[in-house]
Amino acid sequence: MTETERVEQRIMKKTGPDLERVLADKFGDQLTAAQRHTIAHRIVRDMLDLNTKKSQDPKP
Amino acid sequence: MKPEDIFVLPTGPKWKITKSEKDTDAIYTAERTVPIGESVSGIFPSNGTKTRASPSSTWSLLSRLRRASSSIARLLLERPKPKELIEADSDVMTFVKAALPANLATAANTKALSLQVMTYFWRTMFGPAIR
Numbered sequence: 001m002t003e004t005e006r007v008e009q010r011i012m013k014k015t016g017p018d019l020e021r022v023l024a025d026k027f028g029d030q031l032t033a034a035q036r037h038t039i040a041h042r043i044v045r046d047m048l049d050l051n052t053k054k055s056q057d058p059k060p
Numbered sequence: 061m062k063p064e065d066i067f068v069l070p071t072g073p074k075w076k077i078t079k080s081e082k083d084t085d086a087i088y089t090a091e092r093t094v095p096i097g098e099s100v101s102g103i104f105p106s107n108g109t110k111t112r113a114s115p116s117s118t119w120s121l122l123s124r125l126r127r128a129s130s131s132i133a134r135l136l137l138e139r140p141k142p143k144e145l146i147e148a149d150s151d152v153m154t155f156v157k158a159a160l161p162a163n164l165a166t167a168a169n170t171k172a173l174s175l176q177v178m179t180y181f182w183r184t185m186f187g188p189a190i191r
Contacts (some may be wrong), residue, residue, distance in 0.1 A: 015184045022176050027164060039159045046155035047181050 008048050015047075016040050148174035 001009075019040035023031055031039070069077055069088060076091040148171050156177060157170040 011184055015180055018180045018184075019177065022173070022180070026169070026173065026176075030164060031161070035161070042159045043156060043177055044181075046159070047152070047177065050151050050155070 011048065012041065012044050015044050019043060146175075149178060152178055 016037075017040075020033075020036045023036040023039060070090050070092070074092050078089045078091070080087045080089070153170050153174045156174045157165045160169065160173070
């Protein structure tokens with residue numbers, strides 16, 4: 001595992017549960033726990049990808 | 061983003077502002093001569109602080125840091141937030157909308173959730189170290 005992958009894993013571990021709580025607060029029973037987990041991890045994954053993309057091609 | 065965008069530097073003829081750089085840090089020094097016993101109103105030191113005579117005429121570093129941190133906190137509260145903090149990024153909104161089920165992916169939900177996502181992400185990235 002590369003250093004970048006380790007950092008991403010830590011970010012996922014830290015931010016994923018936070019976002020799951022946000023989704024639970026915001027949408028309550030409209031989402032199941034499994035859906036919250038999937039959505040939160042997809043968003044964090046997309047944020048990491050966006051961050052990588054922007055850092056490789058920084059434009060104002 | 062430049063330091064001047066975040067912090068309000070003291071202005072006026074009584075203040076002498078100098079800027080220097082050390083490594084990647086920008087250092088702003090605000091100097092003003094104040095008669096002993098007079099109250100200072102302005103930025104640094106904090107409002108109402110009275111000058112006093114001392115053998116060295118130099119304030120301790122700890123004291124300076126304490127004054128600076130309280131002033132910076134006050135300045136951050138007074139300063140309008142940059143638009144990056146109050147407007148959701150369009151790329152973030154796109155994938156947040158895509159991640160939500162169709163019945164929940166309204167414009168209002170997408171915008172609100174995007175702002176929360178950005179806030180949590182910034183805290184994670186720029187907050188205390190992740191273990």
